[in-house]
Amino acid sequence: MKKIVFSLLLITSVSIAAMAQMKEGKISFERKVNMHRFITDPEMRARIPEFRTDKFELLFNEQASLFRTVVDEDAPDPFANNGGDRGGMRFNFRMPETSTYTDIATQMQYESRGMFEKNFLIVDSLKPNKWKISDETKTIANHVCKKATTMVPQAPQMRMRFGNGPRPAEDTAAPKPKDVELVVWYTEDIPVSIGPDNYAGLPGAILEVNTDNGANVISATEVSAKYPKKELVQPTKGDKMNRAQFQDAMKKIMEDMQRGGGMGGIRIMRRDN
Numbered sequence: 001m002k003k004i005v006f007s008l009l010l011i012t013s014v015s016i017a018a019m020a021q022m023k024e025g026k027i028s029f030e031r032k033v034n035m036h037r038f039i040t041d042p043e044m045r046a047r048i049p050e051f052r053t054d055k056f057e058l059l060f061n062e063q064a065s066l067f068r069t070v071v072d073e074d075a076p077d078p079f080a081n082n083g084g085d086r087g088g089m090r091f092n093f094r095m096p097e098t099s100t101y102t103d104i105a106t107q108m109q110y111e112s113r114g115m116f117e118k119n120f121l122i123v124d125s126l127k128p129n130k131w132k133i134s135d136e137t138k139t140i141a142n143h144v145c146k147k148a149t150t151m152v153p154q155a156p157q158m159r160m161r162f163g164n165g166p167r168p169a170e171d172t173a174a175p176k177p178k179d180v181e182l183v184v185w186y187t188e189d190i191p192v193s194i195g196p197d198n199y200a201g202l203p204g205a206i207l208e209v210n211t212d213n214g215a216n217v218i219s220a221t222e223v224s225a226k227y228p229k230k231e232l233v234q235p236t237k238g239d240k241m242n243r244a245q246f247q248d249a250m251k252k253i254m255e256d257m258q259r260g261g262g263m264g265g266i267r268i269m270r271r272d273n
Contacts, residue, residue, distance in 0.1 A: 112235035121238030
């Protein structure tokens with residue numbers, strides 16, 4: 001009789017745990033980028049805040065996910081009073097709006113990205129990472145998460161300068177490739193292999209990504225079972241290319257802008273005071 005009762009309790013516990021798992025919904029994220037990590041020019045660093053914060057959301061079900069920018073029109077401008085009473089230029093980094101759709105079964109990604117008044121559609125397979133899973137845990141957005149780490153190539157640094165004078169010798173030298181540590185936290189409460197941006201491949205949803213010890217941190221702020229199902233669709237607009245072709249196109253645009261005295265990804269505003 002005791003064995004029967006124990007078996008019933010075990011079955012009930014497993015059923016409750018399965019019911020508690022989410023297989024579709026929406027995860028809200030906040031990304032903090034340490035801008036000073038990527039800018040070496042002292043004058044430019046003095047004129048911009050150290051951190052840039054942006055919001056995103058991840059819609060998902062068992063078949064697909066959609067990670068996209070959330071535009072907050074009412075958010076205060078962190079650059080509004082930058083520089084005090086000093087005149088000169090004001091720098092406003094305008095992050096491009098992106099929408100990344102992932103077909104979970106085929107591991108194909110379709111990323112719509114608007115940059116420099118052009119629309120791109122990047123179609124490529126999701127590159128797997130070699131994850132090292134740890135026993136360490138922490139709670140994020142009310143979900144217990146496990147830690148996993150891997151090494152990834154360091155993002156290229158911004159090389160920016162003032163004026164139209166000759167370019168310093170170090171600007172022309174190609175930086176040596178370097179790998180940095182990527183730390184993620186995933187939850188098995190959401191048993192779908194998804195995550196923000198291009199991160200996935202774990203037995204649960206990734207709720208936090210920390211690149212290079214705080215250089216770029218994406219953290220979940222809220223998890224909800226409700227989401228706009230009709231909006232979880234694959235993007236189709238833009239010049240179609242794979243990721244390598246997109247990176248080549250960005251490199252050429254940046255080189256052209258630097259030769260013309262512009263600065264890619266930055267809007268420069270002249271102040272009279």
